[in-house]
Amino acid sequence: MILNKPTKTQLIQFYSNSKYEPQFFTQYLAFLDPESSGMPESFISTGADEDGHVLLTGDTYEPADSGIGAVEGTPPDVRVLIKEGTTKEEVLTLLDKIRAWIEKDGLPF
Numbered sequence: 001m002i003l004n005k006p007t008k009t010q011l012i013q014f015y016s017n018s019k020y021e022p023q024f025f026t027q028y029l030a031f032l033d034p035e036s037s038g039m040p041e042s043f044i045s046t047g048a049d050e051d052g053h054v055l056l057t058g059d060t061y062e063p064a065d066s067g068i069g070a071v072e073g074t075p076p077d078v079r080v081l082i083k084e085g086t087t088k089e090e091v092l093t094l095l096d097k098i099r100a101w102i103e104k105d106g107l108p109f
Helices: 008-016 041-047 088-105
Strands: 023-031 054-062
Touching: 023 088, 054 088
Parallel strands: none
Antiparallel strands: 023 054
16 A cells, blocks of 8 residues: 655655665566567567566666665665555466576576
């Protein structure tokens, strides 16, 4: 449940005031279908699995605070973000596919 959705300007201000330096993360992205992934049409036939799901990975830098408010300490080692409106079944399916991918190929670092 989202109590108070921040604006883009508020988020930029929040991150600019973060006490944490940007840290490198490998991100795993999972989409329920190729269309929602934004992949070009030419990749759709090769980018989706047998269920029509698309898994991608890439690099990102984030000021990785815990996001829990007053908690002190180091940033989390793993952070999972779930888009509002995604069902429990969809989350579990896509997380299982990411887990299987990591088990098969390992981590890229």
